[in-house]
Amino acid sequence: MSERSNMLAHLWAHQRESSGSNNGGNFYFHGKDIYSFGPHFRCASVETNQQGKRAYLVTTCKYSTTTAKHMNFVRQAIPCGEIVFNTPRAVSLYKGRFHFADYREAAYAIIDKLEEIDACIDAQQRARTEDYREQVGKCLHFIGDWIAFWGLDRRQKSAEGRWLMSVLDKLRSSDKKDIAEFWHVAEISEKNVRDKRKTDKSKYRDLLDDILSRDLIQTTAVADFEQRVDRLFLDRTGDPELWTRFEARCLQQAETNRCNNELREQRRIERRERHRLEVEANRLYDSLPYEEKQKLWHEGKIITTNFYVPSELGYNALLRVYKGRVETSLGIRIKAREAARLWALVDHFHRNEAEFRHDLVLDADNNQWTINSYSDDIMTAGCHRIPYLEMHEAARQLGIAS
Structure with a gap:
């Protein structure tokens, strides 16, 4: 099945067929879009811009284990050297033009990256090992490449026949209508479905202005890019010692x-x-004879806790006090405080077995064991059958019995 899924992803990536699916039908493509388990989860799409250049939009939404395998096939199938945009946004052109909804979605993709940049700058103040400058640099390059690929830096006509301004002009506009239209962002859920609700992200307008004033959105490498990203962190955090402190934490x-x-x-x-x-x-x-081995186990000279007790004795577990705890020969340890509570019950049952009642034993690993019965001076708890004399001796060593 994986071989068929791998081939399917390659057919999609090279657009050699118009559609196809794997044997299970849970991984398929139709035209430029490839899906996992249905149209609700678009793994990726092959998009073409106004100049006929091709790019792959690969979703960054979270996914299940099986979908993760499908995503691996998708990534591996994309030819080396192609333009790849990792984004949850679905953006397409219709006959070389944007529908307004896609134009707005393209703007949302930029805001997604601004939000990521802001989160990185904030996280850097507490980071102990992670240097977020590289991640911020990738976000800035994404924005530049995204704008260049879709022609978002120039005025253009939409598929509906209306004029669309440069997307950065729209995002920098102080017009209340533009702010409501572009900065109230439709979220993408974990299932890759666009949420009808919108989140106000206009607080990132200042960050966008700051980035543009530093000339940090570029489609190609520019002089001192790394140094200017470095400076962005210092100025946005207001901490001139940011990197010194980070190195100390590292x-x-x-x-x-x-x-x-x-x-x-x-x-x-x-x-x-x-x-x-x-x-x-x-x-x-x-x-050695059992009696001698039993004595050595009680003294702690035999280290093992899984100590065999002959079945003909009528019980199967011994007790000893070892390093301040009560240990059973079947490997269970009980803290002294819990042992004291249990001894009060056992001593009472010893005096009057008819008054037995069920209880729970809390071992040193916080596991609970049920006291099932007390009969003929033998307590049964889970798989343990422990004689009264063993319990009395352990209580005596703990100083809670005479």
């Missing part, structure tokens, strides 16, 4: 990462050593 994070890596490695070494000692101890004690 060094601090690097040191933290180094310490954490050392700690993880030390823990791995300790785990391997504990396992080695446990294997050696088990091998050494396997030949």
Whole structure:
């Protein structure tokens, strides 16, 4: 199926056929658009501008695991060197002209990038390792390339026959109607569906003016571009020490990462050593009589918690106090405070089994175990059957029983 989907994506990318679908029918294209699971999710489209140049609009909307595979096929199928715009916006020309709705959607794509730039500048003030200058540079190049591809920098006639101004002139307009029309943006939902509601994003008008005043929207490389992007961060945050502070956080994070890596490695070494000692101890004690092994386990000299108790004894679990906690021979640990609460119940059941009632045991890993029964001085909790004498000895060692 993946081979068919891969071929399908290539047929779409090269526009060799007018339509097609994979065997399951959940990945298909019709003309310039390719979809995943239906028309609600457009993966990408092949668009042509007024000069006959081609570009691929690839959605940035979130998607499911299966759709993610479809998106990978789409990206891999796009020929190297082609113009690619990663955007959730769907923009097309009709006979070489914009419908007004597409012209406005093209403006929304610019505002999306302004919002991303603003978020990057804000995040840089707290960033510990991420340098957002490159991401902002890509957003600025996107805006420049987007305007150049669609001819948004010049006056043009729409498909409806009305004149459309340069999109930047529209976005910089102080006319209330233009602000309502272009800065109240139709959002794109995670399912790649245009939301009927609109969000007021006119707060980014100042950012657009600032970017234009610095001559940062360019379709080709310009002198000192990186330095001017750098300056944009400093001026927008109002922090002349922004990069000095960022470098200090980077060094601090690097040191933290180094310490954490050392700690993880030390823990791995300790785990391997504990396992080695446990294997050696088990091998050494396997030949001993059960009574002697039981004594050594209670004393903590046998490390393993999964200690076998002969079935003929009528119970299957022992208890010991180890490093301030109560451990069972089946590998469960209980904190001393919880052990004290349980001992009060067990001591009561020991005196009068008829008054048994169900309860829950909270282990050291915050897992709950049900106390199922108490009969013949043996408590059953989950898979554990523990004799009273074991519980009394553990309580005595904790100092909560005489």
